[in-house]
Amino acid sequence: MPHKLFRIQRADPRPAGRPVMLAIAGDSAAGKTTITRGLVEALGADRCTAVCVDDYHRYDRAERRDLPFTVLHPDCNYVQIMEQHLQLLAMGQPILKPVYDHHTGQFTRPALVEPRQFVIVEGLLPLHTKLARACFDATVYLDPPEEIRHAWKIRRDTAERGYTAEAVLAELERREPESAAFIRPQRAFADIVIRFAPPTSPSPFTGRLVPAGTPLSAELLLRPTIRHPDLDGVVPEGTAGGPGTAIHLRLARDADSRPVDALHVHGDADREDSEVVEKAIWSRLGAGSGPPACLGRTREGQRTEPLAITQLLLVYHLLDAAR
Amino acid sequence: MPHKLFRIQRADPRPAGRPVMLAIAGDSAAGKTTITRGLVEALGADRCTAVCVDDYHRYDRAERRDLPFTVLHPDCNYVQIMEQHLQLLAMGQPILKPVYDHHTGQFTRPALVEPRQFVIVEGLLPLHTKLARACFDATVYLDPPEEIRHAWKIRRDTAERGYTAEAVLAELERREPESAAFIRPQRAFADIVIRFAPPTSPSPFTGRLVPAGTPLSAELLLRPTIRHPDLDGVVPEGTAGGPGTAIHLRLARDADSRPVDALHVHGDADREDSEVVEKAIWSRLGAGSGPPACLGRTREGQRTEPLAITQLLLVYHLLDAAR
Numbered sequence: 001m002p003h004k005l006f007r008i009q010r011a012d013p014r015p016a017g018r019p020v021m022l023a024i025a026g027d028s029a030a031g032k033t034t035i036t037r038g039l040v041e042a043l044g045a046d047r048c049t050a051v052c053v054d055d056y057h058r059y060d061r062a063e064r065r066d067l068p069f070t071v072l073h074p075d076c077n078y079v080q081i082m083e084q085h086l087q088l089l090a091m092g093q094p095i096l097k098p099v100y101d102h103h104t105g106q107f108t109r110p111a112l113v114e115p116r117q118f119v120i121v122e123g124l125l126p127l128h129t130k131l132a133r134a135c136f137d138a139t140v141y142l143d144p145p146e147e148i149r150h151a152w153k154i155r156r157d158t159a160e161r162g163y164t165a166e167a168v169l170a171e172l173e174r175r176e177p178e179s180a181a182f183i184r185p186q187r188a189f190a191d192i193v194i195r196f197a198p199p200t201s202p203s204p205f206t207g208r209l210v211p212a213g214t215p216l217s218a219e220l221l222l223r224p225t226i227r228h229p230d231l232d233g234v235v236p237e238g239t240a241g242g243p244g245t246a247i248h249l250r251l252a253r254d255a256d257s258r259p260v261d262a263l264h265v266h267g268d269a270d271r272e273d274s275e276v277v278e279k280a281i282w283s284r285l286g287a288g289s290g291p292p293a294c295l296g297r298t299r300e301g302q303r304t305e306p307l308a309i310t311q312l313l314l315v316y317h318l319l320d321a322a323r
Numbered sequence: 324m325p326h327k328l329f330r331i332q333r334a335d336p337r338p339a340g341r342p343v344m345l346a347i348a349g350d351s352a353a354g355k356t357t358i359t360r361g362l363v364e365a366l367g368a369d370r371c372t373a374v375c376v377d378d379y380h381r382y383d384r385a386e387r388r389d390l391p392f393t394v395l396h397p398d399c400n401y402v403q404i405m406e407q408h409l410q411l412l413a414m415g416q417p418i419l420k421p422v423y424d425h426h427t428g429q430f431t432r433p434a435l436v437e438p439r440q441f442v443i444v445e446g447l448l449p450l451h452t453k454l455a456r457a458c459f460d461a462t463v464y465l466d467p468p469e470e471i472r473h474a475w476k477i478r479r480d481t482a483e484r485g486y487t488a489e490a491v492l493a494e495l496e497r498r499e500p501e502s503a504a505f506i507r508p509q510r511a512f513a514d515i516v517i518r519f520a521p522p523t524s525p526s527p528f529t530g531r532l533v534p535a536g537t538p539l540s541a542e543l544l545l546r547p548t549i550r551h552p553d554l555d556g557v558v559p560e561g562t563a564g565g566p567g568t569a570i571h572l573r574l575a576r577d578a579d580s581r582p583v584d585a586l587h588v589h590g591d592a593d594r595e596d597s598e599v600v601e602k603a604i605w606s607r608l609g610a611g612s613g614p615p616a617c618l619g620r621t622r623e624g625q626r627t628e629p630l631a632i633t634q635l636l637l638v639y640h641l642l643d644a645a646r
């Protein structure tokens with residue numbers, strides 16, 4: 001009798017001392033840090049190493065003024081050193097990581113980074129090269145609509161980095177060709193594409209107009225490049241645009257027309273619906289206790305169900321890969 | 324017929340893209356930079372990468388004030404990162420090396436270091452660990468008498484680093500236990516031990532008193548751990564303490580009583596004697612033109628024959644390993 005064939009081949013056993021590596025790629029202010037923070041809190045800071053790979057710049061801010069490209073351009077970064085450091089982390093080795101100070105625009109003393117059980121790598125270009133991608137157990141691309149991302153970037157850079165809104169807008173415009181050329185192509189290499197966007201109104205779930213302040217919806221493309229938790233029978237099948245429930249799964253076609261699962265969590269999904277899904281995902285792990293309660297917290301400290309389910313799915317993949 | 328057995332096994336063929344690696348270890352102000360400078364000049368800066376591995380400090384100067392050890396202590400350094408970077412260089416990979424500013428006592432922006440054909444690594448602890456030592460094709464330990472080294476350190480640190488002589492002496496005293504514990508033990512792992520010391524007077528070569536200003540003599544222990552140029556018939560056999568020529572080779576016993584060749588170049592050796600030896604070493608390489616003329620320059624720009632022959636021997640080993 002032939003061996004059973006898995007649709008996705010099982011990974012080799014993880015060598016001792018090697019961490020689980022997750023990449024969260026996306027453009028500036030796409031939400032990488034918010035998602036990462038929740039994962040670290042859920043898994044425990046003592047088991048996680050969060051690494052931002054946006055410090056591998058070749059030039060400081062003053063030097064970049066005379067250069068024809070922005071920090072998004074691979075030529076503006078030590079991409080080969082980033083690859084090297086990702087490989088070292090993936091093999092369980094420490095690195096001495098460069099540190100770029102976003103306030104001063106200068107480089108400061110490097111930091112020792114030792115990989116714990118889970119290494120979460122976020123940044124602009126972690127999926128830019130094949131050798132970098134090969135370091136990860138799971139890869140994520142954050143893909144909010146550009147108008148949402150621009151609003152987030154203006155809010156953050158004016159509040160935290162001392163820029164005016166006009167300066168941020170000018171910078172976004174200057175970066176756009178390089179966003180198109182180098183950042184967005186990484187979407188093709190993600191196992192999961194995450195899109196937070198304003199919920200459709202009226203709500204297909206309640207039929208009512210969605211009030212202001214309703215959290216963003218999440219649309220998660222679950223590509224068949226890794227083994228996702230089986231949500232058959234847990235999450236109802238929905239249809240795009242039609243009536244459905246606040247949380248549903250549908251078969252869709254990816255940008256390149258390949259089949260893909262799309263998990264939708266509407267912004268007005270309530271806690272009860274979310275908990276059913278969370279418990280189902282969690283039970284797939286065979287873990288004892290329930291899912292972490294700390295998930296879903298936005299920058300403002302508010303819990304949203306779309307963010308909670310998104311983060312839980314990533315926690316699932318980290319724990320699943322560690323088994 | 325059995326294969327001919329070499330006394331020292333020939334190294335494996337060098338994989339393409341891998342540099343020749345030379346370590347020059349020694350305590351502070353032992354003469355590492357002076358020797359390195361001549362090697363780079365002789366081989367050509369375009370073929371050499373000189374790396375100082377004294378920038379892998381864990382703590383800056385202010386932080387060290389509260390610590391019970393000095394920069395000589397391995398616990399004060401990222402030894403594992405130094406090992407990693409040496410391994411990467413040995414495999415032909417670039418590194419992003421930390422940079423410590425000796426003037427400010429702080430860390431500054433890291434520097435990209437790409438290995439050229441010859442990588443000369445100098446510093447306090449390059450031979451401290453087995454994995455570090457394994458990266459080198461040849462290893463050198465600089466072993467001047469302590470009073471000479473102290474004088475050199477006072478001269479350099481007062482002239483170039485803004486310390487008073489009293490401060491340098493106090494620091495030397497503070498470092499002494501760690502010099503004994505961590506720096507000097509590296510002498511045992513060197514293929515060549517180099518000792519510059521005041522020449523004996525009267526000169527065993529001329530029989531006359533050695534005038535003030537005569538360059539230091541060099542005593543080179545050539546350990547049978549690598550294949551040295553065969554100087555039989557070129558350099559006369561001398562005897563320690565007895566009459567001899569300005570340059571001679573003698574069989575001696577190492578600190579652990581193992582047999583070793585000792586090449587002595589007296590401070591008043593003249594250029595003609597030196598040139599005979601230099602040409603002999605150079606001809607062993609089968610290289611066309613004569614030995615580089617730029618060797619032997621001290622910090623003051625004066626040529627000395629002991630330094631010239633010392634550097635030529637190291638150039639020999641670098642070129643020989645590259646063949």
